[in-house]
Amino acid sequence: MLVSMNWIREFVNLDGLDIDSLIHRFTLATAEVEDIYHYGQNTSNVVVAKIISIENHPNSKKLHLLKVDAGDKIYDCVCGAPNVYEGKIVAFAKEGGMVNGTPINCAVVAGYESHGMCCSEAELGISDDHSGLMNIEDDVALGTDIKDIYPIEDTVFDVDNKSLTNRPDLWGHYGIAREFSALTGRPLKPYEKLDSSVYDDLPKVDIDIRDKELCYRYTGIKVENITRHISPVAMRIRLYYCGTRAINLLADLTNYIMLELGQPMHAFDLRKVDCIEVRRFEDDFEFETLDDVKRHIDTNTLMICSKEKPVAIAGIMGGLDSAIADDTTSLLLESATFDGVSIRKSSMRLGLRTDASMRYEKMLDPEIAVTATERFLKLLTEADADVKVISSLTDVYVKKYDTIKLEFDKSYVDRYTGIEISDERIVSTLKALGFGVDKNGEKFAVTVPSWRATKDVTITADIIEEITRIYGYDNFAVTTTLSPLYPVLRAVTKSDENQVKDILVKKYNLHEIHSYIWNDAKKFEAIGIEPEPNVRLINAMASELSVIRNSMIPTLLSCANDNKSYAPDFGIFEIARVVEGLKEDGDCNERKKLGIVLFSHTKSEKEIYFELRNMLALIVHDIKHINAEFANTNATHNWQHPKNTACVYADGKVLGYLSALHPVCGEKIDKKAAIVFAEIDMGIFSECANGGIVYDEPSKYPSIDFDLSFVVNDTIRFSDIEKAWKNDGFEYLDDVSLIDVYDDGVQKSISVRLHFMSKEKTLQRTEIQPYVDGVISSLAEKGINLKQ
Amino acid sequence: MQDTDVKQQLEAELEKAADVNEVENIRVAYLGKKGYITELLKNLKDLKGEQKKEFGQKINILKAEADAKITERIELLKKQRIERMIEKSEQYDVTLPCTLEQGSYHPITLVQREVEEIFESMGFTVEDYSEIVDDYHCFEALNIPKHHPARDMQDTYYLDNGQLLKTHTSAAQNAIMRKYGAPLRAIFPGRCFRNESTDACHENTFFQMEGMMIDENISISNLIYFMKVMLSDVFKQDIKVRLRPGFFPFVEPGFELDINCLICGGKGCPSCKNSGWLELCPCGMIHPNVLKAGGIDTDKYTGFAFGLGLTRLAMMKYGIKDIRDLNSGNLKVLSQFENI
Numbered sequence A: 001m002l003v004s005m006n007w008i009r010e011f012v013n014l015d016g017l018d019i020d021s022l023i024h025r026f027t028l029a030t031a032e033v034e035d036i037y038h039y040g041q042n043t044s045n046v047v048v049a050k051i052i053s054i055e056n057h058p059n060s061k062k063l064h065l066l067k068v069d070a071g072d073k074i075y076d077c078v079c080g081a082p083n084v085y086e087g088k089i090v091a092f093a094k095e096g097g098m099v100n101g102t103p104i105n106c107a108v109v110a111g112y113e114s115h116g117m118c119c120s121e122a123e124l125g126i127s128d129d130h131s132g133l134m135n136i137e138d139d140v141a142l143g144t145d146i147k148d149i150y151p152i153e154d155t156v157f158d159v160d161n162k163s164l165t166n167r168p169d170l171w172g173h174y175g176i177a178r179e180f181s182a183l184t185g186r187p188l189k190p191y192e193k194l195d196s197s198v199y200d201d202l203p204k205v206d207i208d209i210r211d212k213e214l215c216y217r218y219t220g221i222k223v224e225n226i227t228r229h230i231s232p233v234a235m236r237i238r239l240y241y242c243g244t245r246a247i248n249l250l251a252d253l254t255n256y257i258m259l260e261l262g263q264p265m266h267a268f269d270l271r272k273v274d275c276i277e278v279r280r281f282e283d284d285f286e287f288e289t290l291d292d293v294k295r296h297i298d299t300n301t302l303m304i305c306s307k308e309k310p311v312a313i314a315g316i317m318g319g320l321d322s323a324i325a326d327d328t329t330s331l332l333l334e335s336a337t338f339d340g341v342s343i344r345k346s347s348m349r350l351g352l353r354t355d356a357s358m359r360y361e362k363m364l365d366p367e368i369a370v371t372a373t374e375r376f377l378k379l380l381t382e383a384d385a386d387v388k389v390i391s392s393l394t395d396v397y398v399k400k401y402d403t404i405k406l407e408f409d410k411s412y413v414d415r416y417t418g419i420e421i422s423d424e425r426i427v428s429t430l431k432a433l434g435f436g437v438d439k440n441g442e443k444f445a446v447t448v449p450s451w452r453a454t455k456d457v458t459i460t461a462d463i464i465e466e467i468t469r470i471y472g473y474d475n476f477a478v479t480t481t482l483s484p485l486y487p488v489l490r491a492v493t494k495s496d497e498n499q500v501k502d503i504l505v506k507k508y509n510l511h512e513i514h515s516y517i518w519n520d521a522k523k524f525e526a527i528g529i530e531p532e533p534n535v536r537l538i539n540a541m542a543s544e545l546s547v548i549r550n551s552m553i554p555t556l557l558s559c560a561n562d563n564k565s566y567a568p569d570f571g572i573f574e575i576a577r578v579v580e581g582l583k584e585d586g587d588c589n590e591r592k593k594l595g596i597v598l599f600s601h602t603k604s605e606k607e608i609y610f611e612l613r614n615m616l617a618l619i620v621h622d623i624k625h626i627n628a629e630f631a632n633t634n635a636t637h638n639w640q641h642p643k644n645t646a647c648v649y650a651d652g653k654v655l656g657y658l659s660a661l662h663p664v665c666g667e668k669i670d671k672k673a674a675i676v677f678a679e680i681d682m683g684i685f686s687e688c689a690n691g692g693i694v695y696d697e698p699s700k701y702p703s704i705d706f707d708l709s710f711v712v713n714d715t716i717r718f719s720d721i722e723k724a725w726k727n728d729g730f731e732y733l734d735d736v737s738l739i740d741v742y743d744d745g746v747q748k749s750i751s752v753r754l755h756f757m758s759k760e761k762t763l764q765r766t767e768i769q770p771y772v773d774g775v776i777s778s779l780a781e782k783g784i785n786l787k788q
Numbered sequence B: 001m002q003d004t005d006v007k008q009q010l011e012a013e014l015e016k017a018a019d020v021n022e023v024e025n026i027r028v029a030y031l032g033k034k035g036y037i038t039e040l041l042k043n044l045k046d047l048k049g050e051q052k053k054e055f056g057q058k059i060n061i062l063k064a065e066a067d068a069k070i071t072e073r074i075e076l077l078k079k080q081r082i083e084r085m086i087e088k089s090e091q092y093d094v095t096l097p098c099t100l101e102q103g104s105y106h107p108i109t110l111v112q113r114e115v116e117e118i119f120e121s122m123g124f125t126v127e128d129y130s131e132i133v134d135d136y137h138c139f140e141a142l143n144i145p146k147h148h149p150a151r152d153m154q155d156t157y158y159l160d161n162g163q164l165l166k167t168h169t170s171a172a173q174n175a176i177m178r179k180y181g182a183p184l185r186a187i188f189p190g191r192c193f194r195n196e197s198t199d200a201c202h203e204n205t206f207f208q209m210e211g212m213m214i215d216e217n218i219s220i221s222n223l224i225y226f227m228k229v230m231l232s233d234v235f236k237q238d239i240k241v242r243l244r245p246g247f248f249p250f251v252e253p254g255f256e257l258d259i260n261c262l263i264c265g266g267k268g269c270p271s272c273k274n275s276g277w278l279e280l281c282p283c284g285m286i287h288p289n290v291l292k293a294g295g296i297d298t299d300k301y302t303g304f305a306f307g308l309g310l311t312r313l314a315m316m317k318y319g320i321k322d323i324r325d326l327n328s329g330n331l332k333v334l335s336q337f338e339n340i
Helices: A005-011 A019-029 A173-184 A233-241 A249-261 A340-350 A355-361 A368-383 A410-417 A423-432 A460-471 A492-507 A521-526 A553-562 A605-624 A663-669 A682-687 A718-722 A765-781 B003-016 B020-031 B036-046 B049-088 B107-121 B169-180 B220-235 B288-293 B310-318 B323-327
Strands: A002-004 A033-039 A044-056 A064-069 A074-079 A089-099 A107-109 A112-114 A116-118 A154-159 A206-209 A215-224 A265-269 A275-279 A285-288 A294-297 A303-306 A309-313 A331-338 A394-397 A405-409 A436-440 A443-447 A569-582 A588-600 A629-632 A640-650 A653-661 A674-681 A704-712 A733-743 A748-756 B184-193 B205-215 B241-245 B251-260 B277-286 B302-309
Touching: A002 A005, A002 A173, A002 A233, A005 A154, A005 A173, A019 A033, A019 A154, A019 A173, A019 A460, A019 B241, A064 A116, A074 A089, A074 A112, A074 A116, A154 A233, A173 A249, A173 A423, A206 A215, A206 A394, A215 A275, A215 A368, A233 A249, A249 A265, A249 A355, A249 A368, A265 A309, A265 A368, A275 A331, A285 A309, A294 A309, A331 A340, A331 A368, A340 A355, A405 A410, A405 A460, A410 A423, A410 A460, A410 B220, A423 A436, A423 A443, A423 A460, A460 B251, A492 A569, A492 A588, A492 A605, A492 A682, A521 A553, A553 A569, A553 A588, A553 A663, A553 A674, A588 A605, A588 A682, A605 A629, A605 A640, A605 A653, A605 A674, A653 A663, A653 A682, A663 A674, A674 A682, A704 A765, A718 A748, A748 A765, B003 B020, B003 B036, B003 B049, B020 B036, B020 B049, B036 B049, B107 B184, B107 B205, B107 B220, B107 B310, B169 B184, B169 B205, B169 B288, B169 B302, B205 B220, B205 B310, B205 B323, B220 B241, B220 B251, B220 B277, B220 B302, B220 B310, B251 B302, B277 B288, B277 B310, B302 B310, B310 B323
Parallel strands: A206 A275
Antiparallel strands: A002 A154, A033 A154, A044 A064, A044 A089, A064 A074, A089 A116, A107 A112, A215 A331, A215 A394, A265 A331, A275 A303, A285 A294, A303 A309, A405 A443, A436 A443, A569 A588, A588 A674, A629 A640, A640 A653, A653 A674, A704 A748, A733 A748, B184 B205, B205 B302, B241 B251, B251 B277, B277 B302
């Protein structure tokens, strides 16, 4: 919202104060100022002058040669404006002067000297009218500086509308003036208006509020015999500086009061509207608004009607048919309060956000509806003395807010602020902001003014804000707390996550990425993956982005696909959320997962598959000090390799899986690349018991190794061989390690080393041999024979 | 052979010997069981008295001299061999370019850990919270009324089971108050979602870090203190902060916290729209309704909360200009964030 300091100064005397630093304080105390504009400073030596003669320019059809009386002397001036005539009073920029930043010098125009310039309003920067010269109708002496009669010079600042959302009172200059009054300690002048009670004996306006939920108050008054159509220059300049175009006196006045008090008003042509009904309709219909657009009105939209005919969209925009026209001489003036939520929703449905609807959305104070009308009458009668009010100010007030009274004591303020703010300061601040304050000992009893009571100030904490923002946060002494200290233990889940990331980044050189929680069906299609059904967003950016992912892997594969050219070999990972369907209570089964994808051009799929397996085993062992186990399992997703998908277990729990990529996807991503991946449930991982470090004192005696090689085939797993010694409790068997898996194309064999050791004595081979023989024969029974 | 001849001959042979093995052979030839010097000793039995003693001494001296000469020769040859080895060895070109193979952390992880450490050191716990939440936690419990614009479809992603993607980390406030009660110091980093179109400055998926401190007598003054300490630590310089009134339903009073622009040092530049200040973090005193919803006694306790934009912070700290880079998965961007 644009705020004119000239306007503010009408309500609070700011003489002698630096305006720019005041505006800066407004940012810190009230709402964010985004820009400050200084108007009129670049205009000088522009005076009121009279055209005393006109000659056609001999060399141009458009130009005229004028003689202009600027009070001090007669100037020759070459002028191209169409609306020149003898006796016209104009704004004349003398040579050596400046017009809105443009220096005016003596110039030769098409062969004739011009010693100044007659200005249009647009040239002066006070409106966008550049159709011709500004017409000065006021009766002032020639040679008077134009800045002495019109408020061309002004400081205007732009407040971020978003920072005003909770302050309906700040949507007009008077409310902002109240802030400046509180900030400077200078009094706020009373808002001058006309006392409407003088019209109380006149007939009432027929107003029927049928929708009492959505219309809180509706006031109307009828005025006739309006002859003036153009607003005073000063008013037009203010409107223009505040971002509103001047239209005609009546429309300008409603806008002016909206910008001044925040109360939107609407002027109906009395010929079209002489009574009011406020209602919604049972059926949809078309309605043409005054901006010449036909709009679709639905059954939720509140309308203003006259004799059942819709004449305005309540609180948003008037109808074309009943709008003020050039020949309008009488009006019915609306000043009403509508429900903010209803206006906001209607405005969204219509795609029509107006200055009026923006204000209603903020929950306006119904008390100002009458004030606005009385102000309107004052300004109208000042501009046009002949107008005649022909009805009483009719007020239908159906929903009144309760008066809010709050009580608190000084210690409450001290506790909240942490600093000492004096009683006098508290009282003066609140009073300056319009609050009623009664102080009784330590107790403050505060009455919230109506313009803050619609939603903004409802509890004592709101009062703290009023006191502190005017006190100034920059003036706060900054202190730490006096609180007992407690040990802070990092949650296991958090520490697990940190450690997993450290291992993957520092030991395995993987790259951590971030991705989106929804599947990207288009990107997945490119790599041969169809998103599996899952919970959906009902308002996704695009339909292909609507399904929430149930696995990290397709996202990560798609990311690997995007990075194909990054390096011949790379690995990526992410710890993030997926949704594995819905739980019994209907909520999403949200899981935190670790996803890893390895991509290689230089190694075989088998190599990186085992690399990944070892990576997972190390993560489990390093963080939890327990061993992970792996077992082949069936693929459950179409991107997993049907043969090479394996379950990852630890502490008796299924942590997740690792898998090679299904060739269908592999072909799409990169035929020459090996791609493997794993997905681990971080929640389950963190539930694994931590085995801790168990110290085992080394034996002082020599150990004995037995190396055995077994002939195997594709159906025999290492885990089958392992059964021959695993968990059999032979006290001297210390460790079994894999030496080699050998495949010469004819025969495949696995060599293992059995490591025997005692802590009490030096073992003899003869003590071990029977055990080894037992291992060999038990395997032979299963058809696993020693290699010859 | 006379002892003097033996000595001369040994010296000549040692001079000729080219390696340690040859010298060892010479040692055998002179000092071995049948060596020249050993043989000389055999003559001793033919001598008597003073003569015998004299000759014996002479031969022993010769033996010791021979041993020393041989050892000396061996040492010399060994030394020469090492010298030759060094001479022959390759001098590596240490100026060749290094190959650094390193993994990388996501920049958000780096910034997040940094902020977590600061707050942990000040007694805050780090909490985790779900991304998919319900209306109650995201809005209702935070004093956001039913018809508040924040609940509109253009701001919030809704799911077809009635839940929604959390729009702010504040959605965890209620659960954490319920979990710990007062007093309470906690931060909760998390990913948030807003239904808006993306450009260089806007993302629909971004990270925040919420912080909360609830105790007896927590004040606005304390809030400013903690924010200033934390931000100075993150940016490794003394940060100026300022508070402006800001409206958020879940705090009262609510603030926008600005820091002095780090690019221009507060003088004014395009990054700070010439104001010298950057808007960084909404914060405020927790609204009594929010405390009540969390089961906290508002007569006894007050508290502050803040919502730090982790994504914004990471962008400022590393000079990342396009927010979309963070979720792009582009390794050319992300692989640069190598270590903590």
